[in-house]
Each structure stands twice: as structure tokens, then as C-alpha cells.
Amino acid sequence: MTYGKCECGGEVREKKITYIRRFNGQPYEFENVPVGVCRDCGERIFKGKVLEKLEHIALDKRNFIKELSLPVAEFH
Numbered sequence: 001m002t003y004g005k006c007e008c009g010g011e012v013r014e015k016k017i018t019y020i021r022r023f024n025g026q027p028y029e030f031e032n033v034p035v036g037v038c039r040d041c042g043e044r045i046f047k048g049k050v051l052e053k054l055e056h057i058a059l060d061k062r063n064f065i066k067e068l069s070l071p072v073a074e075f076h
């Protein structure tokens, strides 16, 4: 996938990351998600198509490879 240039003018390269996103209030962790990362400022650029696909994947329990319990803490 191509991402073009970052707003800062930096070069954007694709990386595969682990990414947590909520759908209907429920967090899901996705592995190996392709995202553009700016080499200069670190800004992440997600493709709309990728985000749509994440939602699609989250809708089908057969796609789940494991379940995590998630510690939650308040910043103080």
C-alpha cells in the first residue's frame, strides 16, 4: 500500500503492528495490522480500507485466535 508523505513532509513506510481498537465499546486486539509510520515524527496513518476490514474481522468470532484479559488503570 502507498501512503504518500506525512503532514510533516517525512517519508512514510509501512509496518505491521499490534493494534487495539474498540467496536461497540468492546476492545479488540489485532496482530499484524498494516499501517504507514512516518520516519520523522512517528505519526501513524491508517488506510480506511484497513479500518473497515478490522471491523469486519471483529464481527466474526471464528477470526479470534486467543482471548486476553486486560488490566485497566487510571492515570494519576
Ligand SMILES: [Zn+2]
Pocket: 006, 007, 008, 009, 010, 038, 039, 040, 041, 042, 043
Ligand atoms: Zn511526519
